[in-house]
Amino acid sequence: MELRSPGRTVLLALLGVVWASGCARERARGPEGVSRDPNVLLAYVACSLVPAVEVARDRFQAENAGKSIRIEGDEPFKLVGRLEKGEVPDLLISPGEAEIGVLEREGLLDRGTREPIGSMGLAIAVPAASPIDIRSYRDLTSRRLKSVTMSPPGITSLGTDGKQALERAGLWAKLQNKLVLQKTPLAALKLLAKGDADAGIIYDPCPRLALRDEIPPDSVKLAARLPMGEGRVARVYAVVHKRSPNALLAQRFLRLLASEELRPALAQAGLPTAAEAQRQQ
Secondary structure, three states: OOEOOOOOOOHHHHHOOOOOOOOOOOOOOOOOOOOOOOOEEEEEEEHHHHHHHHHHHHHHHHHOOOOEEEEEEEOHHHHHHHHHOOOOOOEEEEEOHHHHHHHHHOOOEOHHHOEEEEEEEEEEEEEOOOOOOOOOHHHHHOOOOOOEEEOOOOOOHHHHHHHHHHHHOOOOHHHOOOEEEOOOHHHHHHHHHOOOOOEEEEEEOOHHHHOOOOOOOOOEEEEEEOOOOOOOOEEEEEEEEOOOOOHHHHHHHHHHHOOHHHHHHHHHOOOOOHHHHHHOO
16 A cells, blocks of 8 residues: 555554554564563564664673563554553653654653663665666656655654655655655565665664565665754654553663663664764765
8 A cells, every 4th residue: 555645644544553564573462461570671662673672682681680671573653553552561662753752642651761772864765776876865856766655754753754854955845746655664665675666765774674584685775865954863762651560670771771881782783873873964
């Protein structure tokens, strides 16, 4: 399913559906209760961030004997739906405001615990075999380029960040006839991998490109940066669930995630600091 017009009201329709995806490494079988082993922390993580969070998990478990962290990876859009249906992780780790913001407004997340743990910029990606030469974001208006795919603004953080960046560049209105909106960032990336879109807006770095269970090797490549604006980056946050049965343990793990000592390891795993992400624009 493709959404060709960004002006359509798609939020309610999209939020009412949970789509199948191979993104999750381990899925809950039903709504999570709030009575769990006090030594086991449950973290819901945007699937592209799982490698970075695993680095923090390994450090945490090594430093906290008897404690363990169970990571469930899924697309951010789907994690929102799971929490809205009553699942209760101890922590949610996801990029951007669209997903986390809606859950905070619904009273499901403890906004006072929210911590930025890394940042990403934006980039333009193309199929690896694309004959179209894109050297700048301005090349998106090229007549040779027929389609640009991304996830919906207002529904996903990537879609919202992408739209704002294109507006600042004076390109949003010019690209209306080329836009092919997909339900999620992963769906847009898959469209690129199949060669069914000429270009796409993705986060940079995109850890998803390294997870070969979803995207065929070397099927997508970065072509150009899409500046978000001076001082602007897409932040990744970790937030404690208001009903977490292990809130103190969750906050301890959150402090490690946000610590300066872990920054180099997270950056190496694909999650740079805000300053590093800004320099890459």
